[in-house]
Amino acid sequence: EPEVTQTPSHQVTQMGQEVILRCVPISNHLYFYWYRQILGQKVEFLVSFYNNEISEKSEIFDDQFSVERPDGSNFTLKIRSTKLEDSAMYFCASRIDGKAKNIQYFGAGTRLSVL
Amino acid sequence: AQKITQTQPGMFVQEKEAVTLDCTYDTSDQSYGLFWYKQPSSGEMIFLIYQGSYDEQNATEGRYSLNFQKARKSANLVISASQLGDSAMYFCAMSARNSGNTPLVFGKGTRLSVIA
Numbered sequence: 027e028p029e030v031t032q033t034p035s036h037q038v039t040q041m042g043q044e045v046i047l048r049c050v051p052i053s054n055h056l057y058f059y060w061y062r063q064i065l066g067q068k069v070e071f072l073v074s075f076y077n078n079e080i081s082e083k084s085e086i087f088d089d090q091f092s093v094e095r096p097d098g099s100n101f102t103l104k105i106r107s108t109k110l111e112d113s114a115m116y117f118c119a120s121r122i123d124g125k126a127k128n129i130q131y132f133g134a135g136t137r138l139s140v141l
Numbered sequence: 142a143q144k145i146t147q148t149q150p151g152m153f154v155q156e157k158e159a160v161t162l163d164c165t166y167d168t169s170d171q172s173y174g175l176f177w178y179k180q181p182s183s184g185e186m187i188f189l190i191y192q193g194s195y196d197e198q199n200a201t202e203g204r205y206s207l208n209f210q211k212a213r214k215s216a217n218l219v220i221s222a223s224q225l226g227d228s229a230m231y232f233c234a235m236s237a238r239n240s241g242n243t244p245l246v247f248g249k250g251t252r253l254s255v256i257a
Contacts, residue, residue: 059244069186069232071244082244117186127193128174128236130245132186 028052030133032118038139042107047136049101049118058101059119059130060093062086069117075101108140143168145233145248153254154223161208162218162251164233170194173235175216176245177207180230189231192216220253228255 031050039045051058060072073083075093092104101120105112115137119130144167154160166175177189192200192207200207208217216235220227230252234245 069247134185
């Protein structure tokens, strides 16, 4: 069964460093998303991406964050200068198109630890 | 703005029994979707079931069913014949419209523990 793949599963970084979280969405999906979940809290929307551009972003998604689809398969989230409060689980999700039910399929997540 | 409320931080259920996880929502949209996701201790988010606001029938997927009461703005998840593998966090979520590129809004979740 097709699935969303995220790498790495766990990333440890020093405060102020740049990190890139990688995602391979399901191959025929067109809409891509990043969410984050701070430990013990609810899942929060960061950004959605369609047709090679951001379609919506939350207040959390400030200038420190960027997303890119560098090729036909990968979808990346970059955090330019990590802060302690960026420590969280980051989920990538994808959905097939705009007409179907808005069912988003999630990857297994990348746990980011900022020291 | 959409809001999801899950009032049960934790629930216990005996194996093979049924359990209901509560979810209420708030939205001014007429067209929306409601979702349940399961998050095991390993961390991934697994889609379980979907209900559209205009769907007349309650959604069912195997042992999962969604008790949708539109007037009360509730979308409770019912798990029948609980299994040990059902122990996990369960999140209720909604999207503003049934289709289109809208993000999901999640509740805080309910931790379900199935007891042998």
